[in-house]
Amino acid sequence: MSEDQEDRSLRADCANCAGLCCVAPAFAKSSDFAIDKPAGRPCPNLRADFRCGIHADLRERGFGGCVVFDCFGAGQQVTQITFGGRDWRAQPELAGPMFAALPVMRQLHELLWLLTEAMRLPAAPRLHDRLRDARAELRRLTELSADELTALDVDAQRRRVNPLLQQASEAARAGLRRRPDHRGANLIGRRLARSDLRGANLRGALLIGADLRGADLRLADLTGADLRGADLRGADLADALFVTAAQLAAARTDETTRLPSSRRTGQSPGAAPPPAAGPAAPSPDGSPSPDGSPGPDGSPAARTAATRSARRRPRGC
Ligand code: SF4
Numbered sequence: 001m002s003e004d005q006e007d008r009s010l011r012a013d014c015a016n017c018a019g020l021c022c023v024a025p026a027f028a029k030s031s032d033f034a035i036d037k038p039a040g041r042p043c044p045n046l047r048a049d050f051r052c053g054i055h056a057d058l059r060e061r062g063f064g065g066c067v068v069f070d071c072f073g074a075g076q077q078v079t080q081i082t083f084g085g086r087d088w089r090a091q092p093e094l095a096g097p098m099f100a101a102l103p104v105m106r107q108l109h110e111l112l113w114l115l116t117e118a119m120r121l122p123a124a125p126r127l128h129d130r131l132r133d134a135r136a137e138l139r140r141l142t143e144l145s146a147d148e149l150t151a152l153d154v155d156a157q158r159r160r161v162n163p164l165l166q167q168a169s170e171a172a173r174a175g176l177r178r179r180p181d182h183r184g185a186n187l188i189g190r191r192l193a194r195s196d197l198r199g200a201n202l203r204g205a206l207l208i209g210a211d212l213r214g215a216d217l218r219l220a221d222l223t224g225a226d227l228r229g230a231d232l233r234g235a236d237l238a239d240a241l242f243v244t245a246a247q248l249a250a251a252r253t254d255e256t257t258r259l260p261s262s263r264r265t266g267q268s269p270g271a272a273p274p275p276a277a278g279p280a281a282p283s284p285d286g287s288p289s290p291d292g293s294p295g296p297d298g299s300p301a302a303r304t305a306a307t308r309s310a311r312r313r314p315r316g317c
Contacts, residue, residue, distance in 0.1 A: 001139070003116075006116055006135075007116070008073075009073050010072050010109055010116065011072075011073050012071050012075060013073065013075070013076040014050070014051065014076075016075075016076035016079060017050065017078075018087035018088060018098070019046050020075045020078060020088075020102045021069065021102070022045075022050075022052065023042045023046065023088070023095075024098075024102050024103070025039055026039040027065070031064070032063075032064055033062065033065050035062075039099070040095065045061075045063070048089075050087075052066070067249055068246050068249040068250040070244060071102075071109070072106060072109035072110050072112070072113050073109050074106035074108070074109045075102065077105050078098060078101050078102050079098075081142070081143065082105070083097075083101075083146070097147075100146070100149075100150045101146045101149045101150060104149045104150060105142060105149060107157075107158070108138055108141055108157070109142070112135060112138050112139065113244075114165055114223070115131050115135045115164070115165070116135065117241075118131050118164070118165055118168035118169075118242075119135075119168075121169075121171070121241065123168075123171040123172045123174060123175075124168045124171055126171070127167060127168055127171065130164055131164060134160070134161055138161070165223070165242070169201075169203075169221045169223070169241055173199040173201075173219050173241075176199035178198070178199070179198075179199040179200060180197060180199075180200040181200070181201045182197075182201060183202070183203045183204060183205065184203065184204040184205060185205045185206070186205075186206050187206055187207050189208070189210060189211075190210045190211070191210075191211045192211060193213040193214055193215065194214040194215060195212070195215045197212075197216055197217050197220050198217070198218045198219055198220065200217070200220040200221070201221050202217075202220050202221060202222050203222075203223040203224055203225070204225065205222075205225045205226070206225075206226050207226060207227050207230045208228045208230065209228070209230060210227075210230045210231070211231050212230050212231055212232050212235050213231050213232070213234050215232075215235045215236070216236050217235055217240045218236055219241060220240050220241065221240075221241040222241065222242055222247065223241070227248070227250055228250040229251065229252065230251040231251070232248075232252060232253045232257045233252060233253065233254045233257055234254075235253075235257055236258040237258060237259055238258040238259065238260060239260065240260060
């Protein structure tokens with residue numbers, strides 16, 4: 001698979017998905033979701049063609065959680081590859097297996113995205129062989145059958161990949177004299193405006209509602225950082241590490257925010273972000289899940305919307 005094909009496969013392609021993220025997860029009525037919805041029940045806004053009926057107004061209609069969820073291309077992989085293009089509406093007996101496979105596939109795709117990101121870091125060439133091997137192994141797992149996927153120990157895959165990702169991060173930040181360590185720190189609501197956070201380790205940090213206006217986050221490792229409501233206006237994240245479109249979509253940015261390129265955040269130019277049912281969360285052991293999005297239960301979390309221009313393009317794009 002070429003790098004371009006790899007990129008495309010890790011971007012949500014709602015046109016080739018059977019609306020899995022709009023059905024499989026449960027929604028809890030909250031600021032993110034206007035309704036309660038049990039797992040496995042279709043969202044009432046999901047149309048017959050598997051597109052969102054309110055995609056242009058998701059936030060206004062109380063479905064902001066849908067705007068900040070990213071399946072990393074897992075939806076189309078499950079629909080088109082694992083189930084060969086079949087869908088749960090035409091064949092209701094497939095609903096359970098499809099919905100069970102989705103969170104597993106999502107985590108595999110998320111790890112694939114992180115490894116791909118690591119391979120693009122300037123200081124990582126010496127790790128390329130190992131990164132490439134790890135990616136190939138994960139790619140092989142994405143081709144498992146539905147039964148094999150649901151039996152897969154995804155946490156073991158995370159444990160295998162995480163040290164490699166951390167080595168890539170260390171290598172990328174090695175040239176900086178000062179590298180603040182805020183790994184897993186509780187920085188909720190903290191005033192960090194104009195802070196020098198270059199090269200900071202912010203893996204798994206809780207930055208909910210933090211004031212990061214004008215902060216310098218170049219080469220900061222934001223793996224799994226919870227940026228919900230963080231104010232990033234004027235902040236420089238142009239070469240921040242492992243920052244996803246979903247993280248950015250959950251934060252406050254404007255035209256003065258320097259964002260990573262859309263290629264690096266994983267946003268397809270017209271991609272649709274699928275829905276979410278829960279906040280980004282660190283792993284149970286306190287270490288960040290590689291990108292901090294969904295937990296091991298596959299509960300959805302942040303949703304794609306990487307670039308400002310594409311930020312609010314939910315399902316149905
Ligand atoms: S994107 Fe959200 S609101 Fe739209 S159909 Fe899917 S779950 Fe429902």
